[in-house]
Amino acid sequence: MSAPPKTVLVASPEEEAAIRQAVRTAQPGSPDSVLAGPEHVPGLVTLLSDPAVSGPIYDLPRPINAQTVGAWVAEAQALRQKGEAILFVSLDPAGEVAGYSRFSVWPDRSSAEIVGGRRADLQSRGQGSSGAARSFGWMFEALGVRLVGLTAALDNVRSAKVIEAAGFVRMGERDSVRPDGTIRRSLYWELTRDQWRALHGA
Numbered sequence: 138m139s140a141p142p143k144t145v146l147v148a149s150p151e152e153e154a155a156i157r158q159a160v161r162t163a164q165p166g167s168p169d170s171v172l173a174g175p176e177h178v179p180g181l182v183t184l185l186s187d188p189a190v191s192g193p194i195y196d197l198p199r200p201i202n203a204q205t206v207g208a209w210v211a212e213a214q215a216l217r218q219k220g221e222a223i224l225f226v227s228l229d230p231a232g233e234v235a236g237y238s239r240f241s242v243w244p245d246r247s248s249a250e251i252v253g254g255r256r257a258d259l260q261s262r263g264q265g266s267s268g269a270a271r272s273f274g275w276m277f278e279a280l281g282v283r284l285v286g287l288t289a290a291l292d293n294v295r296s297a298k299v300i301e302a303a304g305f306v307r308m309g310e311r312d313s314v315r316p317d318g319t320i321r322r323s324l325y326w327e328l329t330r331d332q333w334r335a336l337h338g339a
């Protein structure tokens with residue numbers, strides 16, 4: 138399951154409330170993204186049934202089917218109302234689900250995480266770094282968190298490149314817990330909002 142960053146920040150009650158409100162009301166940072174709803178479940182099942190998409194991702198429900206993915210979408214909708222998660226899907230020009238981003242937010246710690254993937258035919262085309270940078274900036278500026286922690290499988294070279302291109306700082310490894318309780322060893326990075334702004338001129 139998603140885990141908050143190793144570094145523990147403490148948000149004031151005002152900051153926590155502002156982040157929760159931002160999560161409830163935030164609009165996607167990308168023009169091809171929309172909030173995931175029940176209507177996207179068949180497309181998400183197709184997307185996530187491809188091991189090239191879901192294989193490297195530890196926190197997805199398994200097995201992937203309409204029931205498990207439907208419950209996962211519904212859970213994200215409920216958590217959004219609490220200000221603690223957002224699930225976006227990206228749509229291709231034909232309106233098909235072409236990727237997803239799931240943001241976990243810990244408002245009391247002013248912290249967040251993103252996990253996501255794009256359809257196999259859209260991978261390794263050099264769009265990962267720009268798309269990820271847009272999402273990272275959106276977490277700091279639209280959600281208002283001060284810290285983002287990220288994980289990737291030890292052999293996920295593309296994710297590591299995308300994350301480090303944005304300036305995230307490697308902080309060793311951590312155990313990521315899958316929904317079935319098993320452990321996936323992960324590379325681990327953090328970046329603060331101040332570091333982000335210094336690097337990206339915001």
Ligand SMILES: CC(C)(COP(=O)(O)OP(=O)(O)OC[C@H]1O[C@@H](n2cnc3c(N)ncnc32)[C@H](O)[C@@H]1OP(=O)(O)O)[C@@H](O)C(=O)NCCC(=O)NCCS
Pocket residue numbers: 189190191193194252253254255256259260261262263264265266267288289290293294295296298299302
């Ligand atoms: C991870 C992911 C989002 C990256 O997006 P992408 O569009 O495929 O990434 P890019 O094409 O921009 O490539 C990212 C970097 O990896 C490099 N790369 C691409 N394919 C590669 C390969 N097969 N082996 C090694 N490096 C590769 C690119 O050269 C680029 O590095 P550079 O910026 O230094 O040139 C995408 O591959 C994906 O959805 N993968 C499956 C799900 C996943 O792993 N999600 C992340 C979980 S943490």
